[in-house]
Amino acid sequence: MCFLQVLFRLPTDDPFPNLRELHGWIEPALLRFLHRFISPRLTDFSVYVDTDDQLGCLGYGSLTDAISVIPGSPLRKFSLGEYQWENASAKFKQEVSAMVLRCGSALNYLNSGVELSEQAVLHVIQLPHLHTLKLTHESPPDITDTFPRDTIVLPSIHSLTLATPTTHAWLQFLNDLRWRHPTATAVGRPGQPQAQIGIHSTLKELFCGCGEEPKRATIKHALAFKNLTTLEVGQFCPNDRCSFDLTDDDATAIAKALPQLQKLLLGHPCRMNTCQTTFRSLLTLSANCVELTELIVHFNTTNIVEDVKSLLETQDPDIQKLRKGPRCGVTSLPVFMTPLAVDKASVDLLAKGLLLVFPMLGKYPVGFGAKGAPARPSITATLVWLHVRSAISRLKDLHDPDP
Numbered sequence: 001m002c003f004l005q006v007l008f009r010l011p012t013d014d015p016f017p018n019l020r021e022l023h024g025w026i027e028p029a030l031l032r033f034l035h036r037f038i039s040p041r042l043t044d045f046s047v048y049v050d051t052d053d054q055l056g057c058l059g060y061g062s063l064t065d066a067i068s069v070i071p072g073s074p075l076r077k078f079s080l081g082e083y084q085w086e087n088a089s090a091k092f093k094q095e096v097s098a099m100v101l102r103c104g105s106a107l108n109y110l111n112s113g114v115e116l117s118e119q120a121v122l123h124v125i126q127l128p129h130l131h132t133l134k135l136t137h138e139s140p141p142d143i144t145d146t147f148p149r150d151t152i153v154l155p156s157i158h159s160l161t162l163a164t165p166t167t168h169a170w171l172q173f174l175n176d177l178r179w180r181h182p183t184a185t186a187v188g189r190p191g192q193p194q195a196q197i198g199i200h201s202t203l204k205e206l207f208c209g210c211g212e213e214p215k216r217a218t219i220k221h222a223l224a225f226k227n228l229t230t231l232e233v234g235q236f237c238p239n240d241r242c243s244f245d246l247t248d249d250d251a252t253a254i255a256k257a258l259p260q261l262q263k264l265l266l267g268h269p270c271r272m273n274t275c276q277t278t279f280r281s282l283l284t285l286s287a288n289c290v291e292l293t294e295l296i297v298h299f300n301t302t303n304i305v306e307d308v309k310s311l312l313e314t315q316d317p318d319i320q321k322l323r324k325g326p327r328c329g330v331t332s333l334p335v336f337m338t339p340l341a342v343d344k345a346s347v348d349l350l351a352k353g354l355l356l357v358f359p360m361l362g363k364y365p366v367g368f369g370a371k372g373a374p375a376r377p378s379i380t381a382t383l384v385w386l387h388v389r390s391a392i393s394r395l396k397d398l399h400d401p402d403p
C-alpha cells in the first residue's frame, strides 16, 4: 500500500467513492491514509497491519478512524489481520464491535482480529449467512434470558476458529441441548424430529486452539459436528511433558463419529513418547476416514514393532476387517519429534506396516513437519525414520514398478 502516499496529494478527501473491495497489507505509518479508501459501497475489507512492534498512538487512532466509517449494511467480508495484537485488542474492541453491529445479513465472513463485545457476539451468532467466523478472546454469550429456546445459532456457519482459552466453553455452548434439539415448530415441520440442523449440520471446518491443555474433553465436544471435513485441535506440547491425552479408543471414536474428515490435526507429536495412542490408531483412522489426506497424531513407538506385528498377524475379527477394508489417501505422515528406536531387521516390518495403513504413501512417506516446527526427533531417531522412509520407497518400487 505504498501508493497510499500518493493520495496525500489528491485534492479530494473521497477519492474512491465507488470502491467495493479493499485488500492488502499496510504499514502502521500509512494507516492515516486508510480512511480515504472507505467508500459507502465497500463490501470486502481485508487488511493486515504489518508491524513488528506495537502500534503507536497515531496508528491506533488512524485505524479506529477508518473502522468507524465503514458502513455496515453492504459489508460481506471483514478481516483484520493480526500480528502482536495482544495489547491492541482492548483498544479496538469498541470500534470493531460497533462496526459489526452495523452489519446485517450480507456479512458472510468475519475475522474481527480483536475481541468483540458480548452485544456484538450476540448479533454475530444470529447472522443468517455468516459462513466463516474467527474469534479471538470472546467467551460464549450468556443467552439464558435473551434467546428463545428454538433459536438457531450460527445457522449457516461452515468454518469456525476458536481461541485457546475459550474453545471448551464455546463447544459446550454450541452443544447445548437447546440448540441441538429444537422443537419441530422451529424448523417448520411439525411432528418431524430435526436433530441435525444449524451448526451441527453445516459446520465443515473447526479450528480450535487447545494450547497445553489436555485435548480429550475438547475433542469429545467436537464429535457432535458430524459433517466436519477439517478438525484441528491444539499445537505443540510443552517442553517438559506431553499434553496429548487421547487413547486408541478415543481415536476410534473420532474415526467413527467423523467419517468425512479430510484433514485431522490433533497436536504435533513430541519426543516424550508417553502418549497412550499406538500404531493401532493410525489403522483405525485410515480405515474409517477414507477421505483423509492430512493426518497429524501422536502415536507411541515404545513397542511399535510388537504393535505392527500384532496388527499384521492378529486373528481379532475387528482388526482383520479393518485390514481388508479401504484406506485413506494420506501420502506423507508427519512424525515431528516422535522418537524411534528399532533395529535394522525391524525397519522393513515397520515400513510394511505403514504401507498397510497408508498405501498411498508417496515420495516423502515420512516427514518431520512443516517449516517452523520446533525441532526434529533426536539425530538417532531421525536416522531410523530415514531408514524406514527408504524401506517404504523400496517396497513401493517392488509393488509398483511403473513410475
Ligand SMILES: [Zn+2]
Residues within 6 Å of the ligand: 237, 241, 242, 243, 244, 268, 269, 270, 271, 272, 275, 298
Ligand atoms: Zn506430546
